[in-house]
Amino acid sequence: xxxxxxxxxxxxxxxxxxxxxxxxxxxxxxxxxxxxxxxxxxxxxxxxxxxxxxxxxxxxxxxxxxxxxxxxxxxxxxxxxxxxxxxxxxxxxxxxxxxxxxxxxxxxxxxxxxxxxxxxxxxxxxxxxxxxxxxxxxxxxxxxxxxxxxxxxxxxxxxxxxxxxxxxxxxxxxxxxxxxxxxxxxxxxxxxxxxxxxxxxxxxxxxxxxxxxxxxxxxxxxxxxxxxxxxxxxxxxxxxxxxxxxxxxxxxxx
Ligand code: 13P
Numbered sequence: 001x002x003x004x005x006x007x008x009x010x011x012x013x014x015x016x017x018x019x020x021x022x023x024x025x026x027x028x029x030x031x032x033x034x035x036x037x038x039x040x041x042x043x044x045x046x047x048x049x050x051x052x053x054x055x056x057x058x059x060x061x062x063x064x065x066x067x068x069x070x071x072x073x074x075x076x077x078x079x080x081x082x083x084x085x086x087x088x089x090x091x092x093x094x095x096x097x098x099x100x101x102x103x104x105x106x107x108x109x110x111x112x113x114x115x116x117x118x119x120x121x122x123x124x125x126x127x128x129x130x131x132x133x134x135x136x137x138x139x140x141x142x143x144x145x146x147x148x149x150x151x152x153x154x155x156x157x158x159x160x161x162x163x164x165x166x167x168x169x170x171x172x173x174x175x176x177x178x179x180x181x182x183x184x185x186x187x188x189x190x191x192x193x194x195x196x197x198x199x200x201x202x203x204x205x206x207x208x209x210x211x212x213x214x215x216x217x218x219x220x221x222x223x224x225x226x227x228x229x230x231x232x233x234x235x236x237x238x239x240x241x242x243x244x245x246x247x248x249x250x251x252x253x254x
Pocket of ligand 1: 009094166170171172173174209210211212230231232233234
């Protein structure tokens, strides 16, 4: 049984005040349910989030991490610092970091391993651009991005990792992959993991991201290989995010 995960990626949004309001809304509205609920604020607000959520069932994580353990890396945040602030998860390889900060498959793999070595679970994002989809290259792109991490880290590391399928063309665009499109890719991801280890593949959560909202979440989460969501814009609104979490809680994946 895979427990569904709904993660809010707040990206570079929020102030001390707006985050406090959002957290208050989430704490009030989130019932301890079947799904795991996670928020990923900007790192500078992690201490605030940790303090507000410490006695709740909601967990928190980061949006990025350094591949290095410590030292002269101005502006970076180490895996151990995330552990220090109680982070259970960190997003690695988000398409915005791949595209805007030139993060390569190898760098993403290094971050994935560094996070796990410190005790933080990576949420590995993979996804194709619109151009790649139109060329029919979707599954090739996903396979390359995933294989880079499997080869570098080893399949055993996926026992404590999450994979997020985030088609680039669906991020922040209001265009969602259909439930069928998502299922096709999620199934391919699981099959690829299964080639290395079927037990780990069966247990690994694969979540969908890309314009998930209160209206489309239930249909997406109903697919057998969609184990929850990585939610951007809709995670900034407490009520909408709670509705998405409820949709995941009702969908027990097997
Ligand atoms: P949106 O939900 O805003 O499309 O963002 C998705 C995303 O990038 C989550 O990591």
